[in-house]
Amino acid sequence: MSQDVVFQDVVSQDLMSQDVMSKKIWIVLQHREGRLHRMSREAIAAGQRLAAALSGQAEAVLLGAGMESxxxxxxxxALAAVRVIDDAKLASYTPGGYVSALAPALRAAAPDFVIFPHTYQSIDYFPRLAQEVDAGLLPEITGFDDATGELLFSRPVMGGKLVAQVRVKGEGTTLLSVQSGAFSADAAETGQAPVEALASEEITSDREILGVEEVGGDQIDLTKAEVIVALGRGVGGADKLGPSEELAKLLGAELGASRPVIDSGWLPRDRQIGSSGQTVAPKLYLALGISGAIQHLVGMKGSSTVVAVNKDPGAPIFTVADYGIVGDLHEVVPALTAALEELSD
Amino acid sequence: MRIAVCIKQVPDTEARLRLRQDGRWVDEEDLPFVINESDEYALEEALTLAEKTEGEVVVFSLGPARVKEALRKALALGAHRAVHLRDEAFDGGDALATARALHAALSRESFDLILTGSQSDDSGYGATGSVLAGFFGWPHAWLVMGIDLEDGGGSLRVVREMESGMNEIVRIALPAVMEVQAGINHPRYASLKGIMQAKRKPQEVLAAADLSLDPAAVGAAGSRLEVVSVAFPQSGDGAQMIEGDASTAAKTLVEKLRKEARVL
Known part of the structure; x- marks a missing residue:
């Protein structure tokens, strides 16, 4: 074998590996009532950025029934393609349906990354899809960074008290979800993407949908409140709400709460703020004894001014607060009431 | 009905965290550990279902020696047996690697239902139960807020939480994996009698070799994810921290809310 031939082989391998190195990113879009979910637009923004960082291509994937609009x-x-699985069996979401629709397509196309919005629907099925296609599984990223030459993803751990930097090992596809608000929907670049059908095999369901119900009947609408006094686990009991209620009354505020307060039955479920409750954006948000788990933060970080009172100076609520007091709310709340009363005298 | 519950022992969410010297996780020395919150609800749900059906509850947990305490508590609350997956080879696993090990342990016997919490309060992948269901080829549901047995125990009527204050009601055939959301029930407290009885209940310890698991397929070695570092979050602009005793701080805050933020 001559040297020349060997050289040519090396060249063609290089070209091939360059081709292989062109990373493919899929973004699976969630929709509701015929429109893209807000977090789907955030996922597009994330996918476009990841594609740019990896010199790859981002494509969107849509699944459902009657998908033209x-x-x-x-x-x-601005996407390389919009790939659509349009099937009557996907009219309603079931994890079995979504996994059976996406798995063959993922195996065939073998994208490097598949991005999901970190919604309750995605979390219900995408881990299962990862297991099915033997892909990596990286839930709830809040960002990525390749400044060091290595791609590292950040995600909250310890209920948001810490941020972990995570590396993905090994070859093959990785499925990841993007936490709400981590990427701005407005940053999603517009363009003109070709729409193509995505082939699927038999779609099977693994649950029968019986219906939907509203949680807790008459909803108190916290979304229109100008001032919210929100209580967390630090309140310590249903019998200890009095001073906070008094403060709320003085401020003309609605009472809200983080999930542990609701689960403990200290306040009714329609007072819950966060990913499984209401999303609020008042002028003033007082977070009392709330540590600031990400599920709570996504429901209130649109507030104009945030005040946090917490015993733990490391509580993540302080990262989104404008004003912070490290202290026992059972002392700070009566003091605040007194200071406000002094003001109105 | 034979029910398995998978629980995780995690740092107490109230605990002050310090970072380990290598910066890759929290320092576990002197750190108080508890049963993960949503797993406590899963255990309560299992105990209630077992009482209704005169069934058995077997509790599984993967982790180091300290996990024994979590299992003992579960036994004190009423679980009948405990299985501890304890092997250095299991440590540091992502959701896929941990579910693979749990699957091997759970497959040694037959269960009608596997219950677990929706999300751990430490790593928070929110995925291990779903992946476990995948290994079994069973249906699952995440963020479960209600479970009722139907048609003589052949299926479940499941309430699962959706976004924006809605629940979806679905019917799921057994066997299945249910990932329970905190708040589904009111977990009981251990009675003195329960605590005494727990000491006599069987606790089994299993290593990777006992399950014929390749150590390279579980734990950190079998994971696609590797935590490189952890850090306290950067607060962006950060909160303006107001100092002083309660009364002084309250007065300063009111002043700032009026004059700086102009929200009062």
């Missing part, structure tokens, strides 16, 4: 909406973004 949604495909048209998705094609308005």
């Amino acid at each position: 949604l495909a048209a909406e998705a094609s308005g973004y």
Whole structure:
């Protein structure tokens, strides 16, 4: 074998590996009532950024039944393609249906990353999809960084008290989800993407949908409140709400709460703020004894001014607060009431 | 009905955290550990279902020696037996690697239902139960807020939480994996009698070799994810911290809310 031939082999291998190195990123878009979910637009922004960082291509994937207008909406973004699985069996979401629709397509196309919005629906099925196609599974990223030459993802751990930097090992596809608000929906670049059908095999369901119900009947609408006094686990009991209620009354505020307060039955469920409760954006948000788990933060970080009172100076609520007091709310709340009363005298 | 519950022992969410010297996780020395919150609710749900069906509850947990305490508590609350997956080879696993090990342990016997919490308060992948269901090829549901037995125990009527204050009601055939959301029930307290009885209940310890698991397929070695570092979050602009005793701080805050933020 001559040297020349060997050289040519090396060249062609290089070209091939360059081709292989062109990373493919899929973004699976969630939709509701015929429109893209807000977090789907955030996922597009994340996917576009990841594609740019990896010199790759981002494509969107849509699944459902009767998808023409949604495909048209998705094609308005700067994407290499919008791939659609349109099947009557996908009219309602079931994890079995979504996994059976996506698994063959993922195996065939073998994208490097598949991005999901970190919604309750995605978390219900995408870990299962990862297991099915033997892919890596990286839930709830809040960002990524390749400044060091290595791609590292950040995600909250310890209920948001810490941020972990995570490396993905090994070859093959990785499925990841993007936490709400981590990427701005407005940053999603618009464009003109071609719409293509994505082949699927038999779609099977693994649950029967019986219906939906509203949680807790008459909802108190906290979304219109100008001032919210929100209580966390630090309140310590249903019998200890009095001073906070008094403060709320003085401020003309609605009472809200983080999940542990609701689960403990200290306040009714329609007072819950966060990913499984209401999303609020008042002028003033007083977080009392709330540590600031990410599920709570996503429901209140649109507030104009945030005050946090917590015993733990390391509580993540202080990272989104404008004003912070490290202290026992059972002392600070009566003092605040007194200071406000002094003001009105 | 034979029910398995998978619980995780995690740092107490109230505990002050310090970072380990290598910066890759929290320092576990002197750190108080508890049963993960949503797993406590899963255990309560299992105990209630077992009482209704005169069934058995077997509790599984993967982790180091300290996990024994969590299992003992579960036994004191009413679980009948405990299985501890304890092997250095299991440590540091992501959701896929941990579910793979749990699957091997759970497959040694037959269960009608596997219950676990929706999310751990430490790593928080929120995925281990779903992946476990995948290994079994069973249906699952995440963020479960209600479970009722139907048609003589052949299926479940499941309430699962959706976003924006809605629940979806679905029917799921057994066997299945249910990932329970905190708040589904009111977990009981251990009675003195329960605590005494727990000491006599069987606790089994299993290593990777006992399950014929390749150590390279579980734990950190079998994971696609590797935590490189952990850090306290950067607060962006950060909160303006107001100092002083309660009364002084309250007065300063009111002043700032009026004059700086102009929200009062």
